[in-house]
Amino acid sequence: MTLRIAIQHRFPGAEIAVDFSVPPGVTALFGPSGAGKSSVLMAIAGLLRPDRATITLDGAALPRAPHRRRVAVVFQEARLFPHMSVRQNLGFGLRWAPQGGPALGEVAGLLGLTALLDRHPATLSGGEAQRVAIGRALLSHPQVLLMDEPLSALDAPRKAEILPWLEALAARTRIPLLYVSHALPEIARLAARMVVIDRGRIRAEGRLEEILSDPDLAPLIGLTEMGAVIEAEVAETAPDGLARLITPGGPLFLAVQAAPGARLRLRLAAQDIILSHARPEGLSALNILTARILRLNSGEGSVLVQLGMGESRFLARVTQRSAQAMDLRPGQEVHAILKTVALAGAL
Numbered sequence: 001m002t003l004r005i006a007i008q009h010r011f012p013g014a015e016i017a018v019d020f021s022v023p024p025g026v027t028a029l030f031g032p033s034g035a036g037k038s039s040v041l042m043a044i045a046g047l048l049r050p051d052r053a054t055i056t057l058d059g060a061a062l063p064r065a066p067h068r069r070r071v072a073v074v075f076q077e078a079r080l081f082p083h084m085s086v087r088q089n090l091g092f093g094l095r096w097a098p099q100g101g102p103a104l105g106e107v108a109g110l111l112g113l114t115a116l117l118d119r120h121p122a123t124l125s126g127g128e129a130q131r132v133a134i135g136r137a138l139l140s141h142p143q144v145l146l147m148d149e150p151l152s153a154l155d156a157p158r159k160a161e162i163l164p165w166l167e168a169l170a171a172r173t174r175i176p177l178l179y180v181s182h183a184l185p186e187i188a189r190l191a192a193r194m195v196v197i198d199r200g201r202i203r204a205e206g207r208l209e210e211i212l213s214d215p216d217l218a219p220l221i222g223l224t225e226m227g228a229v230i231e232a233e234v235a236e237t238a239p240d241g242l243a244r245l246i247t248p249g250g251p252l253f254l255a256v257q258a259a260p261g262a263r264l265r266l267r268l269a270a271q272d273i274i275l276s277h278a279r280p281e282g283l284s285a286l287n288i289l290t291a292r293i294l295r296l297n298s299g300e301g302s303v304l305v306q307l308g309m310g311e312s313r314f315l316a317r318v319t320q321r322s323a324q325a326m327d328l329r330p331g332q333e334v335h336a337i338l339k340t341v342a343l344a345g346a347l
């Protein structure tokens with residue numbers, strides 16, 4: 001089922017006018033503070049009544065009353081009932097759930113809550129409490145799941161603890177899941193698509209790698225966050241622990257535990273890529289991809305070079321001086337030396 005959101009709303013000092021779609025799977029809604037992300041989520045949940053709105057699931061309008069919409073929301077804070085056990089909090093999600101949804105035991109297993117069922121919220125860590133909130137949302141058997149910066153109130157260790165659970169959920173979800181976040185590493189691990197909102201308007205929407213490699217979006221997303229998320233397949237793992245990964249631009253090597261055939265998402269940072277016309281020899285760097293220059297965008301002091309290999313896109317950032325010295329132009333084939341490659345998640 002695909003969710004379509006077309007809304008217009010005027011607040012005293014701000015106007016929101018968006019029209020975008022969320023297919024099944026995770027779509028990240030990204031944008032600066034005040035861009036309108038929470039307002040969009042609240043409109044989908046039925047908690048904000050926009051001046052004009054068309055919100056449909058596969059073409060059918062959502063019911064007007066919020067409680068009749070099968071839309072679940074997970075907020076920054078877990079908002080659990082303090083006097084109820086974890087089991088009772090989860091059971092709350094089941095209260096008005098339509099038939100055919102997941103069972104409590106199944107969701108508790110998926111989110112690692114089985115051992116916590118008899119505990120009370122005051123005894124849970126922030127990450128555990130948030131997993132209960134997510135479980136409660138899933139048990140309401142929603143047709144749409146909304147998450148409003150669900151990790152932003154957690155410290156780094158708690159975030160790291162909860163991310164694998166979210167990743168498992170993201171990989172399984174068959175409903176549209178709209179995930180608001182400011183954190184690109186989090187988005188890279190969870191989302192396949194991304195919608196960029198700024199001052200109440202949609203500035204871009206598409207696959208993550210298209211957005212993160214679009215030089216025009218660098219001012220909005222932040223230069224250091226730009227680069228790419230590319231897909232690769234594990235060919236083999238050598239005895240020294242390095243796996244050889246297949247990409248359209250040649251092999252990459254990464255220390256990762258994954259079986260041959262597994263598909264992974266890798267995150268490259270634009271500033272960690274060096275370009276060369278000749279294939280470099282005798283370098284310690286193992287990871288060199290062959291790609292074609294698609295576009296060049298000159299900014300302050302640096303040039304963003306969008307590169308393509310097969311269907312994949314990624315971005316390199318070089319200085320104006322190097323771009324001139326190398327006479328970089330669209331259409332040229334270049335070698336991209338990757339100083340770092342990070343695993344963004346499994347597919």
Ligand SMILES: Nc1ncnc2c1ncn2[C@@H]1O[C@H](COP(=O)(O)OP(=O)(O)OP(=O)(O)O)[C@@H](O)[C@H]1O
Binds near residue numbers: 038
């Ligand atoms: N109830 C309201 N009354 C007046 N203005 C509002 C109201 N709610 C939101 N706004 C304004 O609408 C704009 C969008 O706000 P919103 O909270 O949706 O942004 P956001 O992208 O979620 O921001 P943040 O990342 O800071 O949470 C802002 O300019 C905000 O000040």
